[in-house]
Amino acid sequence: xxxxALLQAYFSTPGNWDEMVQDGxxxxxxxxxxxxxxxxxxxxxxxxDKLASDLFMNQGITFTVYSDNAGIERIFPFDIIPRIxxxxxxxxxxxxxxxxxxALNLFLKDIYSDQQILKDQVVPSELIASCxxxxxxxxxxxxxxxxxxHIAGIDLxxxxxxxxxxxEDNLRTPSGVSYMLENREVTKRLFPDLLSANKVRMxxxxxxxxxxxxxxxxxxxxxxxxVVILTPGIFNSAYYEHTFLARQMGIPLVEGRDLMVDNxxxxxxxxxxxxxxxxxxRRIDDEFLDPLVFRADSALxxxxxxxxxxxxxxVLVNAVGxxxxxxxxxxxxxxxxxxxxLNEEAILPxxxxxxxxxxxxxxxxxxxxxxxxxxxxxxSGGYGMLMGHKAEQEEIEDFRQQVTEDPRNFIAQPIIxxxxxxxxxxxxxxSRHVDLRPFALCGPDGIQIVPGGLTRVALKEGSLVVNSxxxxxxxxxxxxxx
Amino acid sequence: xxxxxxxxxxxxDRYMERTDGVLRIxxxxxxxxxxxxxxxxxxxxxxLKTFTQADEGQMATLEFDTAKSLxxxxxxxxxxxxxxxxxxxxxxxxxxxxxxxxxxxxxxxNHVYHTVINPVIEEKxxxxxxxxxxxxxxxxxxxxxxxxGSTMPRSMGWNFMNLGKYIERAxxxxxxxxxxxxxxxxxxxxxxDILYWRQLLLSLSGYELHLKxxxxxxxxxxxxxxxxxxxxxxxxIRYSLDKIGHYLDDVIDMNNPAEKELLKREFGRxxxxxxYADLDQIKQQSPEKFIADIRLNLxxxxxxxxxxxFSYA
Numbered sequence: 001x002x003x004x005a006l007l008q009a010y011f012s013t014p015g016n017w018d019e020m021v022q023d024g025x026x027x028x029x030x031x032x033x034x035x036x037x038x039x040x041x042x043x044x045x046x047x048x049d050k051l052a053s054d055l056f057m058n059q060g061i062t063f064t065v066y067s068d069n070a071g072i073e074r075i076f077p078f079d080i081i082p083r084i085x086x087x088x089x090x091x092x093x094x095x096x097x098x099x100x101x102x103a104l105n106l107f108l109k110d111i112y113s114d115q116q117i118l119k120d121q122v123v124p125s126e127l128i129a130s131c132x133x134x135x136x137x138x139x140x141x142x143x144x145x146x147x148x149x150h151i152a153g154i155d156l157x158x159x160x161x162x163x164x165x166x167x168e169d170n171l172r173t174p175s176g177v178s179y180m181l182e183n184r185e186v187t188k189r190l191f192p193d194l195l196s197a198n199k200v201r202m203x204x205x206x207x208x209x210x211x212x213x214x215x216x217x218x219x220x221x222x223x224x225x226x227v228v229i230l231t232p233g234i235f236n237s238a239y240y241e242h243t244f245l246a247r248q249m250g251i252p253l254v255e256g257r258d259l260m261v262d263n264x265x266x267x268x269x270x271x272x273x274x275x276x277x278x279x280x281x282r283r284i285d286d287e288f289l290d291p292l293v294f295r296a297d298s299a300l301x302x303x304x305x306x307x308x309x310x311x312x313x314x315v316l317v318n319a320v321g322x323x324x325x326x327x328x329x330x331x332x333x334x335x336x337x338x339x340x341x342l343n344e345e346a347i348l349p350x351x352x353x354x355x356x357x358x359x360x361x362x363x364x365x366x367x368x369x370x371x372x373x374x375x376x377x378x379x380s381g382g383y384g385m386l387m388g389h390k391a392e393q394e395e396i397e398d399f400r401q402q403v404t405e406d407p408r409n410f411i412a413q414p415i416i417x418x419x420x421x422x423x424x425x426x427x428x429x430x431s432r433h434v435d436l437r438p439f440a441l442c443g444p445d446g447i448q449i450v451p452g453g454l455t456r457v458a459l460k461e462g463s464l465v466v467n468s469x470x471x472x473x474x475x476x477x478x479x480x481x482x
Numbered sequence: 483x484x485x486x487x488x489x490x491x492x493x494x495d496r497y498m499e500r501t502d503g504v505l506r507i508x509x510x511x512x513x514x515x516x517x518x519x520x521x522x523x524x525x526x527x528x529x530l531k532t533f534t535q536a537d538e539g540q541m542a543t544l545e546f547d548t549a550k551s552l553x554x555x556x557x558x559x560x561x562x563x564x565x566x567x568x569x570x571x572x573x574x575x576x577x578x579x580x581x582x583x584x585x586x587x588x589x590x591x592n593h594v595y596h597t598v599i600n601p602v603i604e605e606k607x608x609x610x611x612x613x614x615x616x617x618x619x620x621x622x623x624x625x626x627x628x629x630x631g632s633t634m635p636r637s638m639g640w641n642f643m644n645l646g647k648y649i650e651r652a653x654x655x656x657x658x659x660x661x662x663x664x665x666x667x668x669x670x671x672x673x674x675d676i677l678y679w680r681q682l683l684l685s686l687s688g689y690e691l692h693l694k695x696x697x698x699x700x701x702x703x704x705x706x707x708x709x710x711x712x713x714x715x716x717x718x719i720r721y722s723l724d725k726i727g728h729y730l731d732d733v734i735d736m737n738n739p740a741e742k743e744l745l746k747r748e749f750g751r752x753x754x755x756x757x758y759a760d761l762d763q764i765k766q767q768s769p770e771k772f773i774a775d776i777r778l779n780l781x782x783x784x785x786x787x788x789x790x791x792f793s794y795a
Binding site for chain 2: 059233234239243246247252253254255257258268269270271272273
């Protein structure tokens with residue numbers, strides 16, 4: 001059997017935007033891929049699938065899932081068929097993300113200094129006052145080049161109308177970039193000719209761009225500033241990514257216990273003695289950074305780090321306190337921020353969001369719960385969510401109770417039917433929902449976004465939750481010129 | 483290089499060397515336990531005593547049960563010094579220093595680790611597959627050494643790995659030798675035959691060399707000569723110290739620590755004790771004192787080395 005038969009059998013669920021199929025035919029950007037798939041024997045698809053998972057396993061590209069207190073190493077499931085986006089659409093996405101990050105950086109600068117946006121009542125003060133991620137400790141700290149968000153992962157989804165929406169901003173420690181890069185390397189092994197025939201834009205320079213950006217942030221005027229990655233350690237679920245980035249950039253991967261602070265300067269302990277550190281790309285959450293300022297029981301951080309940060313002797317990437325800007329309740333105000341700071345309309349729209357502390361919203365949401373998703377404002381990774389269309393009455397009541405008790409902690413959004421793509425599963429092409437996380441870098445020289453990003457797939461049939469911790473997988477993402 | 487990385491690499495090789503040493507000893511004891519003769523091993527007690535922290539009660543239940551002793555020393559999850567525990571720690575060290583070892587080294591550590599944590603080995607140790615298992619594990623550890631030697635860059639990491647390896651090796655040789663000399667009350671005039679000493683020599687992979695090198699029948703003296711002074715014997719104290727000296731010079735050159743003179747003196751004192759000693763001295767001093775002395779000096783040197791290069795915690 002060849003791919004032809006499988007392609008014929010592929011149809012997308014009505015009411016969805018399918019990335020490959022349109023009106024019974026293929027979208028033009030998919031024509032090369034469809035042509036290749038059509039002529040491939042099904043055995044060879046199986047072979048490619050097996051080769052891909054072997055490559056991931058042998059390289060130890062795994063993440064750790066914690067259940068029953070025992071960490072299990074798994075590979076992140078990878079689907080061999082690429083997800084393709086047209087250059088014109090990408091230009092739109094890129095412009096939208098650029099604009100959004102510009103506004104978010106201005107917002108963070110404002111909120112930790114004059115708070116003009118609160119005084120002008122564009123964002124309600126009580127929302128900031130009640131946000132646990134608002135970090136009083138960094139109020140008034142001047143950060144290098146006024147950049148708070150250096151590395152961002154903006155989660156986009158495509159709705160039934162074919163439009164891209166911003167679902168979430170990740171401005172703290174977005175992960176997944178190593179999968180974006182590894183997915184491309186694996187695809188090079190699977191479909192070398194297709195990549196060149198489609199003129200797919202390159203992503204592999206990401207580590208170089210990141211490295212340049214990190215170096216350019218250093219405040220000491222020296223030829224070779226010391227840049228390090230700070231990891232929580234080998235038991236962290238994203239440890240693979242930390243080692244990957246350290247290797248790709250050729251910089252040390254340090255743990256909290258490798259660093260110390262003396263006279264408001266950060267040093268790493270080497271066999272040659274102490275060496276001053278200029279820039280720390282930290283993959284540790286704010287609350288664990290410095291036991292003297294945040295959680296006193298944190299063994300992951302460095303005592304005194306915040307004092308060095310406050311003095312400007314060390315640059316932390318991303319800045320401390322960014323959580324206030326990617327809080328799910330504050331997310332709803334990003335278009336207003338764009339208007340306020342840039343006097344522009346948002347290029348990429350938000351998903352409509354209801355604040356549960358507003359009475360009307362509360363009633364509206366629970367009256368239409370079957371088409372709503374309820375989310376906790378401070379959780380991510382697909383945890384703490386209620387998908388209304390699949391929930392049991394009991395779960396809904398449970399959530400209603402929780403929302404009533406602490407409405408600020410919840411938002412609701414209408415469920416959006418994410419666009420679908422074909423996945424090679426169980427010997428056939430199956431339609432599955434996807435999102436897209438492009439990775440953006442903000443440095444002193446502007447904002448750079450490598451063309452593509454991580455496409456995450458909900459591998460369970462009909463599921464709209466793409467998080468890796470909830471059974472999601474990923475795909476290589478191609479940006480192709482028209 | 484980060485102190486933590488240096489520390490991890492040092493311990494990675496120490497744990498791998500210890501695993502190697504224990505496996506060799508287990509194999510020898512296991513094979514000899516099958517022979518019924520004057521020198522056959524009556525009990526696993528000495529091995530348990532050297533390489534585990536089994537209490538008296540455990541020792542009593544284990545010592546005459548070969549399968550249980552092997553299981554305890556190799557795969558017991560409760561035994562904090564089992565090979566399983568050693569290899570788990572080796573792997574953790576490798577993982578923490580993953581960007582400083584080659585992919586091949588990492589994969590080999592991973593491979594041994596997955597073998598030792600596999601529950602099937604308990605069954606294997608009970609039956610006729612025990613010897614095959616010991617052999618295959620020894621082979622994996624030997625492969626680790628080969629892969630390390632053929633893929634690791636000769637940079638600072640390599641030097642710290644080797645320091646760990648040879649310090650551990652010297653320790654094992656001292657422990658095992660001490661045990662066999664203890665058995666004869668450290669009396670160099672004792673006339674134990676070669677069958678007795680063969681166990682020690684096989685445990686240190688030095689039996690063939692012994693047969694080729696020593697022709698007279700003063701076995702006790704010959705063995706002492708071989709384990710302490712023989713430069714061709716890769717598990718002699720002399721050989722290990724020569725290697726430590728070589729790698730120590732390299733790490734001192736590369737790092738130029740403030741305490742370098744102190745470190746050199748400490749090591750020099752230790753090395754002299756072997757380099758300028760001979761059997762006559764051991765005879766005068768008694769082997770017990772001689773071994774204890776070397777051991778103490780080695781520990782002191784190791785402590786200083788650790789302080790100078792790894793003090794990060």
